[in-house]
Each structure stands twice: as C-alpha cells, then as structure tokens.
Amino acid sequence: NVDYSTKIPNNVNLAEDRQVLKALEGWHPGYMDWWKDMGPDGFQESLVYLRTAYSVDPRGWAKFDYVRMPEYRWGILLAPQEENRVIPFGEDYGKPAWQEVPGEHRAMLRRLIVIQGDTEPASVEQQRHLGKTAPSLYDMRNLFQVNVEEGRHLWAMVYLLQKYFGRDGREEADDLLRRRSGDADSPRMLGAFNEATPDWLSFFMFTYFTDRDGKMQLHSLAQSGFDPLSRTCRFMLTEEAHHMFVGETGITRVVQRTCDAMKDAGITDPNDIARIRALGVIDLPTIQKKLNLHYSLSLDLFGSEVSTNAANAFNAGIKGRYKETTIDDDHQLKSSTYPVMKLVDGQIKMVDEPALTALNMRLRDDYTQDCVKGMLRWNKVISTAGIDYKLTVPNTAFHRQIGEFKDVHATPDGLLIDDATWASRKNDWLPSTADGDFIASLMKPVTEPGEFASWISAPKVGIDNKPGDFEYVRIES
Ligand code: BYC
Ligand code: FE
Ligand code: FE
Ligand code: FE
Numbered sequence: 001n002v003d004y005s006t007k008i009p010n011n012v013n014l015a016e017d018r019q020v021l022k023a024l025e026g027w028h029p030g031y032m033d034w035w036k037d038m039g040p041d042g043f044q045e046s047l048v049y050l051r052t053a054y055s056v057d058p059r060g061w062a063k064f065d066y067v068r069m070p071e072y073r074w075g076i077l078l079a080p081q082e083e084n085r086v087i088p089f090g091e092d093y094g095k096p097a098w099q100e101v102p103g104e105h106r107a108m109l110r111r112l113i114v115i116q117g118d119t120e121p122a123s124v125e126q127q128r129h130l131g132k133t134a135p136s137l138y139d140m141r142n143l144f145q146v147n148v149e150e151g152r153h154l155w156a157m158v159y160l161l162q163k164y165f166g167r168d169g170r171e172e173a174d175d176l177l178r179r180r181s182g183d184a185d186s187p188r189m190l191g192a193f194n195e196a197t198p199d200w201l202s203f204f205m206f207t208y209f210t211d212r213d214g215k216m217q218l219h220s221l222a223q224s225g226f227d228p229l230s231r232t233c234r235f236m237l238t239e240e241a242h243h244m245f246v247g248e249t250g251i252t253r254v255v256q257r258t259c260d261a262m263k264d265a266g267i268t269d270p271n272d273i274a275r276i277r278a279l280g281v282i283d284l285p286t287i288q289k290k291l292n293l294h295y296s297l298s299l300d301l302f303g304s305e306v307s308t309n310a311a312n313a314f315n316a317g318i319k320g321r322y323k324e325t326t327i328d329d330d331h332q333l334k335s336s337t338y339p340v341m342k343l344v345d346g347q348i349k350m351v352d353e354p355a356l357t358a359l360n361m362r363l364r365d366d367y368t369q370d371c372v373k374g375m376l377r378w379n380k381v382i383s384t385a386g387i388d389y390k391l392t393v394p395n396t397a398f399h400r401q402i403g404e405f406k407d408v409h410a411t412p413d414g415l416l417i418d419d420a421t422w423a424s425r426k427n428d429w430l431p432s433t434a435d436g437d438f439i440a441s442l443m444k445p446v447t448e449p450g451e452f453a454s455w456i457s458a459p460k461v462g463i464d465n466k467p468g469d470f471e472y473v474r475i476e477s
Contacts, residue, residue, distance in 0.1 A: 008076060098226050295394060311359065
C-alpha cells in the first residue's frame, strides 16, 4: 500500500496531490545536500543492510536489503485513518477529529510540529561522526538505521508543514534544514539537541533516554485531535521502538562486558577504577555518570513542570496525555490536581497543582517509569555477576537547566547543595574531562565481521536473524 512510483514513496496518494508533491520535490534537493553535509560522515558510499518501510501494517512493514544511505527511500507514511475518530480530550472532547488545521489553533500546532521536526535532523547531526569509531559492523548498521529513520521523521513533519500550512509551512520546512546542532548562530531548538554525543556510550544513553522522550512526546501527539498528526506519529512510534532497543541492548552489552572482565580478573570492587579501566572496559561508576548526564538532559525536554503552554495545547485538543484514551477521567481536567515536585522555601516538596497546568510533569513521570523498567535488565546483569552495584536514575532536581530546579544545585540523591560544593563534587556525578578522555581512548573502530571492541559484548541475536559474522556494512563499495 505504499506507492514507490513517485520520487517520494508514500501512502498519502501524493501522485494525485500535485501541489504537495511539487513542494516536497522542491524541498528534496536541499534535504539531500543536508544529508551529504550533515549525515553519517565517511560512509555515504557504503552498502548498509537497512530496513525500509514498505507498508504500515505492524506485521511486516519492513524489508531488509543493502542500500547506500543517500539512496534510502525516505517516504511519507501515515498509519491508516481510523473511521469516525473523535478528539479524545480537551474543550472539543468527543467531536470529530480534524482532517484540516483548525484555524484558531494553527500557530500552536505549527510550533509543536516544527519543534518535533527540529529534533530529528539534530540527532543525525549529533551522531554523524560515530560511524568512524563503531565497535562493530552490527553497531554501525544500527547507528545508520537510526539515522535514516530520524531523517524520515523529518520528512514526516515536513509533509505536514507543506500540506497543511501553506507558505509559512514551506518556510519552516526550509528552516529545518538551516539550523544546526550546537551552532552558535543557528542552533537546534531544544537544549539536549545542541549537546555533543562524543562517543558510543553517549550514543547508547541518548537512544535509551533521549529517544524515549521522543516516544513519550510522539505518544502525546498521537492523541492529537488533528488527525494527520496523530496518524503520522502512530507510524513513527513503530520505528522509535528500534531506537530504544539499540540503547537498551547497547547499555546491557557494555555492562555485561564490564562485569565479565571484572570477573575474569577477579575484581569484585566496582570502585577499583584504575584496575578495571586497565582491562579495556568502562567501569560502572563512569557508566552511572553518563547516565546521570543523559537522563537529566532528557528531563529538560519535558519543559517546565507547570506550563500554560501545555495546558493550552491540551485544552485545544492538540497534545494529549500518554495513553489518553485508556485514562478513566473527564479528559478535560476541569477540577483535578496533580502532585508536582517544587522548590518551596529552599526545600524540595510535592505540591498539588491544577492537573491541566501540570501536564509536562505528568508526562515526565510516565517517562521516568518507562526508563526505570529497562534499567532493571542492566542491574540484573550486575547482580548476576555477583557485583555489589546498582545503576539508578538521579533525583529530578539534579543538573537541571529547565523548570523548578534550574537555579539550584542538587546531588543525585536530591540533596540541595551550594555552588562551592557543586563545583568541587560535580566530577563525581557527571563525566569529567578525564572520564571522556578514557572513553575516547577505547573508541577504536572494529570493522571485521563478527568482531567487537574490547568494551562491549556481542549481541544475543543478529538483526533480521542474521548470523554473528554477518557483514552488516560493506564499507568499501
Ligand atoms: N530547551 O512551558 P514550557 C524526539 C522553551 S524528542 C529549550 O516550560 P512547554 C527525538 C519552550 O519552547 C521529542 N527550550 O514548556 C529524540 C518555551 O519557549 P517559548 C521532541 C525549551 O512549551 C531523539 C519556553 O521554554 N518533540 O523526537 O510546555 C532523537 C517555556 O516552555 C525547552 C517534542 O518536544 C528545552 N528543553 O513544553 C530524535 C514535542 N523546554 O514558547 C528525535 C513538541 C522548554 O517561550 N514540543 N523550552 O519561546 C512540545 O511539546 C513542547 O514544546 C515541549 C516544551 C515539551 C518541548
Ligand atoms: Fe525520531
Ligand atoms: Fe546527549
Ligand atoms: Fe528516534
């Protein structure tokens, strides 16, 4: 059900939507220029064993084959239209979902689509140098799979902008190719997307924690009363699952390798850092520091705990809650409250706020629960190895740049501390320059099929059930 006859594969009948097809075809060369400048560095000619979406049927939407990334068929894929779908929350609760942009919510809707769209190319930019230090061809392939799909997510938002927002939509689409992650003059819109992803441990943390913000936000937008946005996000979520798989299994494999090496060397103390590092693996406390960094950066992506933007988007029927349709309440939040973590007289306290303004906090709580679930696996590996150590998410107040705690310092345990204490202890909680240098020293590329770098164990199963020594990337092509 996907039309591959047009230059832009799609299931939205672009062949008969000439104006939008023309707009997208006009945008295409700029996208290709961007991909060549800012996409994976050094591997544009390599053949990569990638999956390409060929339908939106959850069972079997993908086809695997060797593809040169610039020839990847980035397409427009929306989940099927649900018959008689209604707006599931807000002031227009129960009315038919919008197939066109409701005029009074146009600016808000455009803004959310632009912000969502902006993160997708940003992550590709952040990760563009990682191919050169991939710990295996398997990992390299997964990186590139994530990258082409983030590229497709950009296409998904650009389609909405060009189809539904006319001239200003086209301008926004052009701007999405103009901004650059970390650029001083024209940065990406959200904080975490201007941070570096310097090494593969960061990449795995990013796909675990930051792509998971993507999951939560996409779930909220999938509830949208604006049906084309909802359908787009529903399909994007099926791709997102793989990104988080890459993060979860990536960290599991790093932890596994560390524990195995410690066991082989007869080391039981996880804080025996010099000896552990000498084994060519990453010590658990350093993994915890990276976790602290990426988790706290990702919490910032939820915006302020108390937000009128969030309340307005909910009232408008534009952005709902995680699993909105399964929540048993009025879906309007007329009188309910929600407990919000706040700074009151220099102390961290839970305060009941109107649920409507506390929606960012609620989504963030759902996010934290989701994060913690996958982490059980990492801790299982550690405890099975007989090592007394536990990875945990830091307190919400730790290392924040957005929201209630942006002006204070807190320990990972949530103890408020002064500037001097923070300055002297910071390197115990966040990766230091020395930690970064050590990790960087391990980032030696491994390109022999079936082989893995010293600091990460092999995956349990291959992609598309391929054997362990499968050549996922043919670098010389
Ligand atoms: N950095 O009321 P507030 C993904 C701004 S990730 C910089 O507190 P609001 C992916 C905010 O824009 C998912 N600025 O928050 C993952 C506002 O500015 P204005 C991306 C920030 O609006 C991995 C002001 O502060 N999708 O897909 O309720 C790889 C006050 O805002 C930040 C979305 O985020 C920040 N962290 O919520 C690839 C969904 N936080 O208007 C992809 C769409 C806030 O005063 N976006 N600000 O100039 C949204 O739903 C909302 O915009 C936010 C913020 C949740 C981000
Ligand atoms: Fe994405
Ligand atoms: Fe990051
Ligand atoms: Fe993603």
